[in-house]
Amino acid sequence: AVASIQQVLDGKVAVGETVTVQGWVRTRRDSKAGLSFINLSDGSGFAPIQIVAPALLANYESEVKRLSAGCAVRATGAVAASEGQGQAYELQAETIEVVGWVEDPETYPIQPKAHSLEFLREVAHLRPRTNLFGAVSRIRHCMAQAIHRFFHEQGFYWINTPIISTSDAEGAGQMFRISTLDMMNLPRTAKGEVDFSKDFFGKEAFLTVSGQLNVEAYCLALSKVYTFGPTFRAENSHTTRHLAEFWMIEPEIAFADLNDDAALAEAFLKYIFKAVLDERMDDLTFLAERVEKTAISKLEAFINAPFERIEYGDAITLLQKSGQKFDYPVEWGLDLQTEHERWLTEQHVGRPVVVANYPEHIKAFYMRLNDDGRTVAAMDVLAPGIGEIIGGSQREERLDVLDARMRQFGLDPAHYQWYRDFRRYGSVPHAGFGLGFERLVVYVCGLQNIRDAIPYPRAPGLATF
Numbered sequence: 001a002v003a004s005i006q007q008v009l010d011g012k013v014a015v016g017e018t019v020t021v022q023g024w025v026r027t028r029r030d031s032k033a034g035l036s037f038i039n040l041s042d043g044s045g046f047a048p049i050q051i052v053a054p055a056l057l058a059n060y061e062s063e064v065k066r067l068s069a070g071c072a073v074r075a076t077g078a079v080a081a082s083e084g085q086g087q088a089y090e091l092q093a094e095t096i097e098v099v100g101w102v103e104d105p106e107t108y109p110i111q112p113k114a115h116s117l118e119f120l121r122e123v124a125h126l127r128p129r130t131n132l133f134g135a136v137s138r139i140r141h142c143m144a145q146a147i148h149r150f151f152h153e154q155g156f157y158w159i160n161t162p163i164i165s166t167s168d169a170e171g172a173g174q175m176f177r178i179s180t181l182d183m184m185n186l187p188r189t190a191k192g193e194v195d196f197s198k199d200f201f202g203k204e205a206f207l208t209v210s211g212q213l214n215v216e217a218y219c220l221a222l223s224k225v226y227t228f229g230p231t232f233r234a235e236n237s238h239t240t241r242h243l244a245e246f247w248m249i250e251p252e253i254a255f256a257d258l259n260d261d262a263a264l265a266e267a268f269l270k271y272i273f274k275a276v277l278d279e280r281m282d283d284l285t286f287l288a289e290r291v292e293k294t295a296i297s298k299l300e301a302f303i304n305a306p307f308e309r310i311e312y313g314d315a316i317t318l319l320q321k322s323g324q325k326f327d328y329p330v331e332w333g334l335d336l337q338t339e340h341e342r343w344l345t346e347q348h349v350g351r352p353v354v355v356a357n358y359p360e361h362i363k364a365f366y367m368r369l370n371d372d373g374r375t376v377a378a379m380d381v382l383a384p385g386i387g388e389i390i391g392g393s394q395r396e397e398r399l400d401v402l403d404a405r406m407r408q409f410g411l412d413p414a415h416y417q418w419y420r421d422f423r424r425y426g427s428v429p430h431a432g433f434g435l436g437f438e439r440l441v442v443y444v445c446g447l448q449n450i451r452d453a454i455p456y457p458r459a460p461g462l463a464t465f
């Protein structure tokens with residue numbers, strides 16, 4: 001029978017039983033005693049399995065001794081207790097079949113050594129073969145599963161919001177426009193250049209920046225809903241925190257205010273971190289050894305820390321009195337920069353912080369205007385080591401106030417008639433937030449650059465394949 005390497009290492013196959021494993025060679029070492037040790041990985045878990053290949057194998061000299069990193073192999077043999085350090089089981093090979101050779105081992109990009117992350121970004125199609133990207137991929141999967149499980153257990157429904165959209169959900173003007181092109185008969189301008197102004201079947205259309213407005217429609221019928229899908233931002237930023245294409249999770253809850261929203265964000269983040277600690281200790285241990293010492297302790301601390309709540313106005317006062325030299329100015333009415341956020345959460349509180357009630361003119365049009373007339377019911381969740389990871393708000397449920405806000409931001413109400421309908425028919429207080437999935441993967445894995453948190457990063461200047 002065929003088993004995954006993780007099944008064998010977990011002891012799911014009895015010692016002495018014959019099993020087949022299939023994977024890719026990490027390393028081969030030949031002993032003087034006339035046998036070889038092959039570390040084989042199939043990605044089912046962090047650890048490779050050690051295959052002991054005796055010289056009496058029919059293809060020992062002709063093939064086994066030519067195996068190099070990256071070769072694909074199918075090995076059959078008996079499971080044995082391992083004397084090697086670190087793992088309980090190994091495989092005593094009876095046959096080793098080479099399924100795919102590496103055509104030029106010298107130039108194979110993924111050698112058994114530590115490669116720089118810059119280099120690995122250039123070979124994004126081969127980097128999943130490294131320990132690091134294997135670990136990140138498994139953790140990313142674990143987090144996605146935990147997110148769906150959390151919402152399902154709490155009675156939320158997953159709503160698939162559209163990727164092609166006409167409304168600028170954030171009112172921030174950072175959208176990619178879609179054109180319809182007949183590749184066999186490209187439309188040309190008078191100058192003979194390709195005419196990209198042809199739009200989506202006669203209408204202007206864009207890639208969505210957020211599913212929020214669409215998911216609000218479902219919230220105001222199904223009460224507890226969320227989106228989890230790709231979103232796009234045409235920000236030409238070369239930072240380590242921004243992608244042009246990223247995945248966003250956006251829950252939305254009806255009959256709820258900003259306090260309910262903050263409580264949901266806290267329960268949600270803790271649930272995901274706990275799932276990673278429960279399910280991916282193998283990968284976290286590797287990351288703690290090789291990438292960031294605090295990979296495990298940071299998550300444990302987060303789970304056990306009650307979030308602090310600070311008003312935006314108080315945060316400004318605290319920052320001004322901090323005696324710190326910041327690069328960006330701190331003043332009521334200005335947005336908080338990452339350096340300010342990190343001071344608040346790392347230096348001042350030492351725990352995750354929810355900053356609430358920001359000045360109305362720096363936040364999106366859909367956020368609920370507070371009674372003071374100058375702040376909106378918005379919140380950002382800040383975490384030590386990264387700053388903002390979640391942004392959310394209570395939504396403006398009063399039609400007249402929403403209309404005034406849209407006018408203030410210069411938005412065309414014609415694009416938002418459908419959104420105004422929610423305020424005309426059975427409007428209720430409701431709230432939600434958005435979490436950038438890759439920002440959370442960066443945080444959990446202790447990465448430095450968001451481009452390493454998604455399989456195929458899309459950002460200015462990067463290869464697109």
Ligand code: 4AD
Pocket residue numbers: 169170209210211212233235241242243244246248250251388389390391392393432433434435436437438439450
């Ligand atoms: O703060 P943002 O723009 O909020 C929204 O889109 C709201 N519609 C959310 C809501 O209330 N439903 O984005 C939300 C989160 C940010 O906190 C950040 O984690 C992430 O999305 N994000 C990005 N992640 C990667 N690359 C980018 N360019 C990002 N822009 C935002």
Ligand code: MG
Pocket residue numbers: 390391
């Ligand atoms: Mg934000």
